Amino acid sequence: MSARRKLALFDLDHTLLPIDSDYSWGVFTQAIGWADPVEFKRRNEEFFEQYRAGTLDVHAYVRFATDAVRVKGRDASLKARERFMREVIAPAIRPQALQLVASHRDAGDQVAIVTATNEFVTEPIARAFGVEELIAVKLALGADGWLTGEIDGIPSTREGKVERVAQWLTARGLGWDDVETTFYSDSMNDIALLERSDHPVAANPDAKLRGVAAARGWRILDLFEPHP
Template identity: 65%
Template sequence: MTSDPGAACEVKGVGVRRIALFDLDHTLIPFDSDYEWGEFTIALGWCDGQEFKRRNTEFFAQYQAGTLDIHAYVRFATQAIREQGAINSIAAHARFMREIVQKGLQDSALALVRRHQDAGDEVVIVTATNEFVTRPIAAALGVGELIAVELERDADGQLTGAIQGTPSFREGKVVRVQQWLADRGWDWDTVETTFYSDSLNDLALLEKVTHPVATNPDERLRAIAAGRGWRILELF
């Protein structure tokens, strides 16, 4: 176990393409961005606060328990931005970045990302949170490659509340990373991968990569990581 971000980087083979994959919520940032965005919309008066908070808390508990219906959650989570429209939603998210996200960015997380980048690694954030919420956060972390839940749009470019393609959630993260690799002419056998995650929901991808790193892990993931001899990183 280590609290040193630099110690999390494995010594890599020369000439091997290296990819550092990062979960986002509770891994690179010390909160759940989707949950906090929901709380922020309550403060804006965009929804019935009591009912939204009840359902948001319920969905969050399901996520932690590994029982979340990601399609039902995305319909719920995007309702406010669909009703408000793009202009209001983008402006509100800029406030969310200033008032919530920027204050939560940790030097230790930024240093770990930079260390991989300085080593020449491809750095990718792989998150089960939707692209609207997470793309500006990835940019704030200095990461250009984002695999997130993609939101379906209708013929007029308006969000429908549905997910486009495979959601990057649980086993879907493996599928989406594999698609990302294939788009670049790579596959699992020709790259060396490291994945940082806090959650048991990401077990499938942790088992797939070369170097799994349980990062700020929940109790269940911590127990699995300890039993399998995986690196455990206390980043925060």
């Protein structure tokens, strides 16, 4: 029997990054004048609290989060994303997070980021971490080839992360039994994939996940200050 391939999966927001990239993108678009500052801030914070509480309607959120990008179009949106990477994301990338990803890659592990944030925001972030495999919320495209505001397929949120990783494995001729999986996450929203993994790691965990990890004997890793 051949050895199982080692697979290292990473959540992104508050796991590899000490910020929430989705929320931060919303704040950024508000700052550059792409949204009404008062109403956008109210709704963005409302959705963020729903995410933290595990009650988020991801379809409604993605319509909201991608509305400015959809309206502004490809060229303006890509330019804004480049600025977002320079001004917001690059300063938030910590050496210890880069080192953690590199340690798995150097050990020969297959590395992937599995995030509930959409692919438009996260594709350049994955590249910044040197990660080629990204499982993110896939965005539907219209006849013009640009975003419609809808989600394409199963969103990579909560239990959907397990389904999306399974699809990713199937596309490579693999199943769960063929891989030895380590998954890093900060949030109880990812409890399904943590439980499905061979080596669950509570990384910068919120208070609830920290308690669960301690009770179950899971590894706890604080790369930087955990969020509340």
